[in-house]
Amino acid sequence: MSENKIDPSLLSELKATTRITDDETAEVRELVLYIDEPFFRFREGQSIGVLVPGKDDLGSSYHKRKYTIVKGNQVSTGDGVELTILVRRCFYIDDFSGEEYPGRASNYLCDAKVGDSIIITGPYRSSFAIPDDKSSNIIMIGTGTGIAPFRAFIGHIYKEKNDWEGQVRLFYGAKTGLDLLYMNDKNNDLVNYYQEETFQAFNALTRRPLSGDEKALEHSLEENIKEAWDLIKNPDTYVFVAGLDNVAPSLDMVMIHASGSKEAWGTLKQKMKDEGRWSTLLYS
Ligand SMILES: Cc1cc2nc3c(=O)[nH]c(=O)nc-3n(C[C@H](O)[C@H](O)[C@H](O)COP(=O)(O)OP(=O)(O)OC[C@H]3O[C@@H](n4cnc5c(N)ncnc54)[C@H](O)[C@@H]3O)c2cc1C
Numbered sequence: 001m002s003e004n005k006i007d008p009s010l011l012s013e014l015k016a017t018t019r020i021t022d023d024e025t026a027e028v029r030e031l032v033l034y035i036d037e038p039f040f041r042f043r044e045g046q047s048i049g050v051l052v053p054g055k056d057d058l059g060s061s062y063h064k065r066k067y068t069i070v071k072g073n074q075v076s077t078g079d080g081v082e083l084t085i086l087v088r089r090c091f092y093i094d095d096f097s098g099e100e101y102p103g104r105a106s107n108y109l110c111d112a113k114v115g116d117s118i119i120i121t122g123p124y125r126s127s128f129a130i131p132d133d134k135s136s137n138i139i140m141i142g143t144g145t146g147i148a149p150f151r152a153f154i155g156h157i158y159k160e161k162n163d164w165e166g167q168v169r170l171f172y173g174a175k176t177g178l179d180l181l182y183m184n185d186k187n188n189d190l191v192n193y194y195q196e197e198t199f200q201a202f203n204a205l206t207r208r209p210l211s212g213d214e215k216a217l218e219h220s221l222e223e224n225i226k227e228a229w230d231l232i233k234n235p236d237t238y239v240f241v242a243g244l245d246n247v248a249p250s251l252d253m254v255m256i257h258a259s260g261s262k263e264a265w266g267t268l269k270q271k272m273k274d275e276g277r278w279s280t281l282l283y284s
Contacts, residue, residue, distance in 0.1 A: 010035075010119055010120050010121055011035075011036075011117050011118075011119055011120075012033040012034060012035045012117070012118050012119070012120050013033065013034045013036070013115065013116070013117060013118075014031060014032070014033060014034075014112050014113065014114055014115065014116045014117075014118055015032040015033065015034045015082065015114065016030075016031070016032040016114060017029055017030070017031050017032075017110075017112060017113070017114060018030045020086070026088055026089065026144075027088070027089040027110060028086055028087065028088045028089075028144070028145065029086070029087050029089070029109070029110050030070075030084060030085075030086055031084065031085050031086075031087060031109060031112070032082055032083070032084050033048075033082065033083055033084075033085070033118060033120065034080050034081075034082050035080050035081050035082075035083070035120070036079065036080040037079075037080060037081070038079040038080065038081070040080075040081050040123075041123075042069055042072060042081075042083065042122070042123035043069075043123075043126075043152070043156075044069050044070065044071055044072060044151075044152035044155065044156075045068065045069065045126045045128065045148075045149050045152030045153055045156065046068075046069050046122070046123040046124055046125060046126050047066040047067055047068045047069060047122060047123065047124045047126070048066065048067055048069060048083070048085070048120045048121065048122040048123055048124070049064050049065070049066050049120060049121035049122050049124065050064065050065055050066075050067060050105050050108075050109060050118060050119070050120055050121075051063070051064050051119040051120070051121060052064070052065075052104050052105050052108045053119075054104075056104075062119070063104045063105055064105070064121070065104075065105035065106070066122075066124060066283075067085040067086075067087060067109075068085065068086070068126075068145070068148040068149050068152075068281075069083050069084070069085060069123065069148075069152070070084045070085060070086055070148045070151060070152065071083070071084045071152075072084065085109075085148075086145050086148050087106055087109045087110055087145075088106060088144060088145050089102075089103070089106050089107055089110040090102070090103030090106040090107070091103065092284075126149060126152075126153075126281075127279055127280070127281050128149055128153055128240050128242075128279055128281065129279075130153070130156055130157055130160075130161060131238050133166075133236070134161055134163065134164050134165045134166065135165045135166050135236065136166045136236050136237070136238055137166040137167040137168070137169075137231050137234055137236055137237040137238070138157065138166060138167070138168045138169070138237070138238050138240065139169045139171070139228065139231055139232065139237060139238070139239045139240070140153065140154075140168075140169065140170045140171070140172075140240045140241075140242070141171045141172075141217065141221070141239065141240070141241045141242075141247065141251055142170075142171075142172055142173075142217075142241060142242040142243040142247060143172065143173045143214055143216070143217050143243040143244060143247050144243050144244055145243065146172075146241075146242035146243025146244070146247065146281070147172060147242075147243075148242075149240075149242050149281055150170060150172075150240070150242060153240070154168065154170070154199070158199075164198055165198065166198065166236065166237075167198050167200075167231060168198050168199045168200070169199075169200055169201075169202070169227070169228070169231065170199075170200070170201040170202065171202050171217060171220050171221055171224070171228065172201065172202070172217070172220070173214060173215070173216030173217025173218070173219070173220055173247075173250075202220045202221075202223070202224050214244070214246045214247055214249075214250040215250070217247060217250055217251070218250045218251075218253065218254055221251070221254045222254055225254065225257075225258055228258075229255075229258040229259075232255070232258075232268070233268070235275075237277065238277045238278075238279070239272060239277060239278050239279070240279050240280075240281075241278075241279070241280045241281070241282065242280070242281040242282070243281075243282065243283075244282070244283065244284070245282040245283060245284050247282060248280070248282060252265065252269075255268075255269070
Protein backbone atom coordinates (compact mmCIF):
# COMPACT_ATOMS: atom_id res chain seq x y z
CA MET A 1 0.00 0.00 0.00
CA SER A 2 1.48 3.36 -0.91
CA GLU A 3 1.05 6.34 1.37
CA ASN A 4 -0.91 8.47 -1.11
CA LYS A 5 -3.58 5.78 -1.42
CA ILE A 6 -4.50 5.96 2.25
CA ASP A 7 -8.05 7.11 2.89
CA PRO A 8 -7.77 10.33 4.95
CA SER A 9 -10.77 9.24 6.99
CA LEU A 10 -8.51 6.62 8.52
CA LEU A 11 -6.18 9.22 9.94
CA SER A 12 -6.67 9.43 13.67
CA GLU A 13 -5.30 11.93 16.17
CA LEU A 14 -3.88 10.88 19.50
CA LYS A 15 -5.92 12.70 22.14
CA ALA A 16 -4.50 11.16 25.30
CA THR A 17 -1.86 8.65 26.33
CA THR A 18 -1.57 7.43 29.91
CA ARG A 19 0.65 4.77 31.42
CA ILE A 20 -1.54 2.55 33.56
CA THR A 21 1.15 0.31 35.03
CA ASP A 22 4.00 1.35 37.32
CA ASP A 23 7.71 1.39 36.47
CA GLU A 24 8.28 -2.06 37.97
CA THR A 25 6.06 -3.91 35.51
CA ALA A 26 5.65 -4.11 31.75
CA GLU A 27 4.48 -0.78 30.36
CA VAL A 28 0.85 -0.71 29.33
CA ARG A 29 -0.62 2.53 28.02
CA GLU A 30 -4.19 3.61 27.48
CA LEU A 31 -4.45 5.56 24.21
CA VAL A 32 -7.44 7.63 23.14
CA LEU A 33 -7.71 8.18 19.39
CA TYR A 34 -9.99 10.68 17.67
CA ILE A 35 -11.27 9.91 14.18
CA ASP A 36 -12.78 12.87 12.39
CA GLU A 37 -15.33 10.77 10.55
CA PRO A 38 -18.91 10.41 11.86
CA PHE A 39 -19.50 7.28 9.78
CA PHE A 40 -16.68 5.33 11.36
CA ARG A 41 -18.75 2.70 13.14
CA PHE A 42 -17.36 0.11 15.51
CA ARG A 43 -18.23 -1.97 18.54
CA GLU A 44 -16.13 -2.43 21.64
CA GLY A 45 -14.30 -5.73 21.34
CA GLN A 46 -13.61 -5.28 17.65
CA SER A 47 -10.07 -4.30 16.71
CA ILE A 48 -8.41 -1.64 14.60
CA GLY A 49 -5.25 -2.02 12.55
CA VAL A 50 -2.45 0.46 13.19
CA LEU A 51 -0.17 1.19 10.25
CA VAL A 52 3.37 2.13 11.22
CA PRO A 53 5.18 3.93 8.38
CA GLY A 54 8.29 2.17 7.09
CA LYS A 55 8.88 -1.09 5.24
CA ASP A 56 7.95 -4.35 6.88
CA ASP A 57 9.60 -7.76 6.37
CA LEU A 58 7.35 -8.51 3.37
CA GLY A 59 8.23 -5.25 1.58
CA SER A 60 4.95 -3.48 2.36
CA SER A 61 5.25 0.28 3.09
CA TYR A 62 3.63 -0.17 6.46
CA HIS A 63 3.98 -2.44 9.43
CA LYS A 64 0.47 -3.36 10.56
CA ARG A 65 -0.68 -4.67 13.92
CA LYS A 66 -4.12 -4.99 15.50
CA TYR A 67 -5.38 -3.57 18.81
CA THR A 68 -8.67 -4.29 20.53
CA ILE A 69 -11.10 -1.40 21.00
CA VAL A 70 -11.74 -1.22 24.73
CA LYS A 71 -14.28 1.55 24.61
CA GLY A 72 -15.51 4.23 22.29
CA ASN A 73 -17.99 7.00 22.01
CA GLN A 74 -19.35 9.67 19.75
CA VAL A 75 -17.73 12.98 20.63
CA SER A 76 -20.23 15.67 21.52
CA THR A 77 -18.23 18.49 19.99
CA GLY A 78 -17.38 17.93 16.35
CA ASP A 79 -18.49 15.07 14.18
CA GLY A 80 -15.92 12.47 14.96
CA VAL A 81 -15.60 9.45 17.18
CA GLU A 82 -13.17 8.56 19.93
CA LEU A 83 -11.92 5.10 20.76
CA THR A 84 -9.61 3.72 23.41
CA ILE A 85 -7.01 0.98 23.06
CA LEU A 86 -4.62 -0.58 25.58
CA VAL A 87 -1.10 -1.18 24.29
CA ARG A 88 1.58 -3.24 25.98
CA ARG A 89 5.11 -2.14 25.02
CA CYS A 90 6.70 -5.31 23.62
CA PHE A 91 10.32 -6.43 23.35
CA TYR A 92 11.56 -9.57 21.65
CA ILE A 93 14.78 -11.57 21.61
CA ASP A 94 16.37 -12.11 18.22
CA ASP A 95 16.81 -15.88 17.71
CA PHE A 96 20.09 -15.39 15.87
CA SER A 97 21.91 -12.67 17.84
CA GLY A 98 20.19 -13.21 21.18
CA GLU A 99 19.75 -9.44 21.45
CA GLU A 100 16.60 -7.76 22.65
CA TYR A 101 14.81 -5.50 20.15
CA PRO A 102 11.65 -3.41 20.45
CA GLY A 103 8.36 -4.44 18.81
CA ARG A 104 7.63 -1.87 16.11
CA ALA A 105 3.95 -1.03 16.43
CA SER A 106 3.73 -1.26 20.21
CA ASN A 107 6.76 1.01 20.70
CA TYR A 108 5.53 3.42 18.02
CA LEU A 109 2.20 3.70 19.83
CA CYS A 110 3.68 3.90 23.32
CA ASP A 111 6.11 6.65 22.19
CA ALA A 112 3.43 8.67 20.34
CA LYS A 113 2.65 12.14 21.70
CA VAL A 114 -0.70 13.86 22.08
CA GLY A 115 -1.53 15.52 18.76
CA ASP A 116 0.34 12.94 16.65
CA SER A 117 -1.45 11.46 13.63
CA ILE A 118 -1.84 7.69 13.57
CA ILE A 119 -3.08 5.82 10.53
CA ILE A 120 -5.64 3.17 11.33
CA THR A 121 -7.60 0.57 9.37
CA GLY A 122 -10.67 -1.47 10.17
CA PRO A 123 -12.57 -1.94 12.32
CA TYR A 124 -12.19 -5.72 12.24
CA ARG A 125 -14.75 -8.16 13.52
CA SER A 126 -14.06 -9.81 16.87
CA SER A 127 -13.35 -13.53 16.76
CA PHE A 128 -15.52 -13.80 19.87
CA ALA A 129 -19.21 -14.31 19.14
CA ILE A 130 -21.80 -14.54 21.90
CA PRO A 131 -23.67 -17.88 21.64
CA ASP A 132 -27.33 -17.51 20.59
CA ASP A 133 -28.65 -19.68 23.41
CA LYS A 134 -28.91 -17.65 26.65
CA SER A 135 -28.55 -20.79 28.74
CA SER A 136 -25.01 -21.39 27.42
CA ASN A 137 -22.18 -21.15 29.93
CA ILE A 138 -19.28 -18.87 29.06
CA ILE A 139 -15.75 -19.18 30.40
CA MET A 140 -13.27 -16.41 29.62
CA ILE A 141 -9.62 -17.11 30.32
CA GLY A 142 -6.90 -14.54 29.83
CA THR A 143 -3.98 -12.45 30.93
CA GLY A 144 -2.71 -8.90 30.48
CA THR A 145 -4.25 -6.94 27.62
CA GLY A 146 -6.40 -10.01 26.90
CA ILE A 147 -8.81 -8.40 29.34
CA ALA A 148 -9.70 -5.83 26.65
CA PRO A 149 -11.93 -8.07 24.50
CA PHE A 150 -13.47 -9.64 27.61
CA ARG A 151 -14.61 -6.36 29.10
CA ALA A 152 -16.47 -5.57 25.90
CA PHE A 153 -17.77 -9.12 25.69
CA ILE A 154 -19.19 -9.18 29.22
CA GLY A 155 -20.89 -5.85 28.55
CA HIS A 156 -22.55 -7.21 25.42
CA ILE A 157 -23.74 -10.36 27.13
CA TYR A 158 -25.60 -8.48 29.85
CA LYS A 159 -26.72 -5.44 27.88
CA GLU A 160 -27.80 -7.00 24.62
CA LYS A 161 -28.98 -10.38 25.74
CA ASN A 162 -31.05 -9.57 28.77
CA ASP A 163 -31.43 -12.16 31.52
CA TRP A 164 -28.50 -14.31 30.54
CA GLU A 165 -29.21 -17.68 32.16
CA GLY A 166 -25.93 -19.57 31.74
CA GLN A 167 -22.95 -19.19 34.06
CA VAL A 168 -20.36 -16.58 33.04
CA ARG A 169 -16.86 -16.96 34.48
CA LEU A 170 -13.78 -14.81 34.00
CA PHE A 171 -10.38 -16.22 34.97
CA TYR A 172 -7.76 -13.51 34.75
CA GLY A 173 -4.09 -13.63 35.67
CA ALA A 174 -1.88 -10.62 36.34
CA LYS A 175 1.66 -10.22 37.56
CA THR A 176 0.96 -7.51 40.10
CA GLY A 177 -1.97 -5.65 41.56
CA LEU A 178 -1.15 -2.77 39.26
CA ASP A 179 -1.60 -4.98 36.24
CA LEU A 180 -5.17 -5.40 37.37
CA LEU A 181 -5.60 -1.84 36.18
CA TYR A 182 -5.95 -3.46 32.78
CA MET A 183 -9.34 -4.28 34.13
CA ASN A 184 -9.95 -0.59 34.50
CA ASP A 185 -10.35 -0.78 38.25
CA LYS A 186 -10.20 3.01 38.27
CA ASN A 187 -13.63 3.32 36.69
CA ASN A 188 -14.41 -0.24 37.60
CA ASP A 189 -16.84 -1.08 34.86
CA LEU A 190 -16.71 -4.82 35.56
CA VAL A 191 -18.22 -4.13 38.98
CA ASN A 192 -21.50 -3.49 37.15
CA TYR A 193 -21.69 -7.17 36.42
CA TYR A 194 -20.73 -8.55 39.80
CA GLN A 195 -24.33 -8.16 40.89
CA GLU A 196 -25.47 -10.40 38.04
CA GLU A 197 -26.20 -13.72 39.63
CA THR A 198 -24.60 -15.62 36.80
CA PHE A 199 -21.31 -13.67 36.73
CA GLN A 200 -18.15 -14.36 38.69
CA ALA A 201 -14.60 -13.19 38.13
CA PHE A 202 -11.55 -14.90 39.58
CA ASN A 203 -8.47 -12.69 39.58
CA ALA A 204 -5.06 -13.92 40.53
CA LEU A 205 -1.75 -12.33 41.25
CA THR A 206 1.58 -14.11 41.09
CA ARG A 207 3.15 -14.63 44.45
CA ARG A 208 6.74 -14.72 43.22
CA PRO A 209 8.24 -11.58 41.75
CA LEU A 210 9.73 -13.22 38.67
CA SER A 211 6.84 -15.36 37.55
CA GLY A 212 4.55 -14.02 34.88
CA ASP A 213 0.88 -13.38 34.25
CA GLU A 214 0.39 -16.90 32.94
CA LYS A 215 1.58 -18.32 36.28
CA ALA A 216 -1.00 -16.13 38.01
CA LEU A 217 -3.65 -17.50 35.70
CA GLU A 218 -2.58 -21.09 36.46
CA HIS A 219 -2.89 -20.28 40.13
CA SER A 220 -6.38 -18.81 39.68
CA LEU A 221 -7.57 -21.81 37.69
CA GLU A 222 -6.04 -24.30 40.11
CA GLU A 223 -7.75 -22.61 43.06
CA ASN A 224 -11.11 -22.93 41.33
CA ILE A 225 -10.43 -26.08 39.39
CA LYS A 226 -13.54 -27.99 40.47
CA GLU A 227 -15.92 -25.37 39.16
CA ALA A 228 -13.83 -24.61 36.07
CA TRP A 229 -13.55 -28.27 35.18
CA ASP A 230 -17.24 -29.03 35.78
CA LEU A 231 -18.15 -26.18 33.44
CA ILE A 232 -15.61 -27.12 30.78
CA LYS A 233 -16.97 -30.69 30.67
CA ASN A 234 -20.50 -29.36 30.19
CA PRO A 235 -21.57 -29.58 26.51
CA ASP A 236 -23.33 -26.20 26.83
CA THR A 237 -20.11 -24.36 27.69
CA TYR A 238 -18.19 -22.04 25.37
CA VAL A 239 -14.56 -21.17 26.15
CA PHE A 240 -12.83 -17.94 25.07
CA VAL A 241 -9.09 -17.48 25.58
CA ALA A 242 -7.31 -14.13 25.08
CA GLY A 243 -3.94 -12.51 25.67
CA LEU A 244 -0.31 -13.38 25.09
CA ASP A 245 0.19 -16.78 23.49
CA ASN A 246 1.92 -18.21 26.58
CA VAL A 247 -1.59 -18.40 28.11
CA ALA A 248 -2.26 -21.51 26.03
CA PRO A 249 0.41 -23.85 27.51
CA SER A 250 -0.47 -22.72 31.05
CA LEU A 251 -4.11 -23.47 30.47
CA ASP A 252 -3.26 -26.84 28.91
CA MET A 253 -1.15 -27.75 31.93
CA VAL A 254 -3.97 -27.14 34.41
CA MET A 255 -6.50 -28.94 32.22
CA ILE A 256 -4.26 -31.96 31.61
CA HIS A 257 -4.02 -32.29 35.36
CA ALA A 258 -7.81 -31.94 35.80
CA SER A 259 -8.66 -34.40 33.03
CA GLY A 260 -6.11 -36.98 34.13
CA SER A 261 -4.07 -37.17 30.94
CA LYS A 262 -2.76 -35.24 27.95
CA GLU A 263 -4.83 -37.44 25.63
CA ALA A 264 -8.09 -36.91 27.54
CA TRP A 265 -7.62 -33.14 27.50
CA GLY A 266 -6.55 -33.17 23.83
CA THR A 267 -9.73 -35.07 22.88
CA LEU A 268 -12.05 -32.78 24.82
CA LYS A 269 -10.40 -29.62 23.50
CA GLN A 270 -10.62 -30.88 19.91
CA LYS A 271 -14.31 -31.71 20.41
CA MET A 272 -14.97 -28.17 21.67
CA LYS A 273 -13.12 -26.74 18.67
CA ASP A 274 -15.09 -28.94 16.25
CA GLU A 275 -18.35 -27.81 17.84
CA GLY A 276 -17.38 -24.13 17.67
CA ARG A 277 -17.17 -23.88 21.47
CA TRP A 278 -13.47 -22.94 21.70
CA SER A 279 -12.33 -19.49 20.49
CA THR A 280 -8.97 -17.83 20.94
CA LEU A 281 -7.48 -14.38 20.43
CA LEU A 282 -3.81 -14.94 21.17
CA TYR A 283 -0.85 -12.84 20.15
CA SER A 284 2.92 -12.89 20.64
C1 LIG B 1 -7.05 -9.33 16.99
C2 LIG B 1 -5.84 -8.86 17.82
C3 LIG B 1 -6.04 -7.98 18.86
C4 LIG B 1 -4.94 -7.52 19.61
N1 LIG B 1 -5.16 -6.66 20.64
C5 LIG B 1 -4.11 -6.18 21.35
C6 LIG B 1 -4.33 -5.25 22.42
O1 LIG B 1 -5.47 -4.88 22.74
N2 LIG B 1 -3.23 -4.77 23.07
C7 LIG B 1 -1.95 -5.18 22.76
O2 LIG B 1 -1.00 -4.70 23.40
N3 LIG B 1 -1.72 -6.08 21.76
C8 LIG B 1 -2.76 -6.56 21.03
N4 LIG B 1 -2.53 -7.44 20.01
C9 LIG B 1 -1.12 -7.76 19.67
C10 LIG B 1 -0.56 -6.67 18.71
O3 LIG B 1 -1.27 -6.71 17.47
C11 LIG B 1 0.93 -6.88 18.35
O4 LIG B 1 1.12 -8.20 17.95
C12 LIG B 1 1.90 -6.54 19.48
O5 LIG B 1 1.69 -5.20 19.92
C13 LIG B 1 3.35 -6.66 18.98
O6 LIG B 1 3.50 -5.91 17.82
P1 LIG B 1 4.84 -5.09 17.49
O7 LIG B 1 4.71 -4.45 16.15
O8 LIG B 1 5.18 -4.20 18.64
O9 LIG B 1 5.93 -6.20 17.42
P2 LIG B 1 6.67 -6.74 16.11
O10 LIG B 1 7.67 -5.69 15.68
O11 LIG B 1 5.73 -7.23 15.10
O12 LIG B 1 7.36 -7.94 16.84
C14 LIG B 1 8.50 -8.54 16.48
C15 LIG B 1 8.28 -10.04 16.25
O13 LIG B 1 7.25 -10.60 17.07
C16 LIG B 1 6.40 -11.43 16.31
N5 LIG B 1 5.05 -10.88 16.27
C17 LIG B 1 4.54 -10.03 17.16
N6 LIG B 1 3.26 -9.78 16.91
C18 LIG B 1 2.92 -10.49 15.83
C19 LIG B 1 1.72 -10.65 15.10
N7 LIG B 1 0.59 -10.01 15.45
N8 LIG B 1 1.74 -11.45 14.02
C20 LIG B 1 2.87 -12.09 13.65
N9 LIG B 1 4.03 -11.99 14.32
C21 LIG B 1 4.07 -11.20 15.40
C22 LIG B 1 7.05 -11.54 15.01
O14 LIG B 1 7.90 -12.66 15.09
C23 LIG B 1 7.87 -10.30 14.85
O15 LIG B 1 8.97 -10.50 14.04
C24 LIG B 1 -3.62 -7.94 19.28
C25 LIG B 1 -3.44 -8.85 18.23
C26 LIG B 1 -4.51 -9.31 17.52
C27 LIG B 1 -4.28 -10.30 16.39
